[in-house]
Amino acid sequence: MSEPRKINASQLKKYASELKSGDKILLTGTVYTSRDAAHKRIKALIENGQKLPFELENAVIYYAGPTPKIGRASCRERV
Numbered sequence: 001m002s003e004p005r006k007i008n009a010s011q012l013k014k015y016a017s018e019l020k021s022g023d024k025i026l027l028t029g030t031v032y033t034s035r036d037a038a039h040k041r042i043k044a045l046i047e048n049g050q051k052l053p054f055e056l057e058n059a060v061i062y063y064a065g066p067t068p069k070i071g072r073a074s075c076r077e078r079v
Contacts, residue, residue: 010058030059039063 002024007015009029019025032054034042039061045052 009060012060027060030055031062032056032059033062033064035063035065 004024004026005015005019006026006028009027009031012027042052042061
């Protein structure tokens with residue numbers, strides 16, 4: 001197994017095209033964690049040309065919300 005790649009959030013755009021699903025990275029820098037409702041508010045602010053309450057430039061937003069169920073098993077159980 002190869003070592004995880006070390007990437008700072010400010011470098012993510014530079015390396016995004018090289019990353020594939022399943023690649024392991026060690027991410028440093030500014031990472032905001034939010035759920036679905038926060039994403040909806042962020043989207044609305046951007047669409048309305050309003051200022052965000054935090055700086056997104058060189059940062060990452062990590063989605064941490066509920067996983068929808070598929071049939072009887074959740075997505076997590078199917079992996």
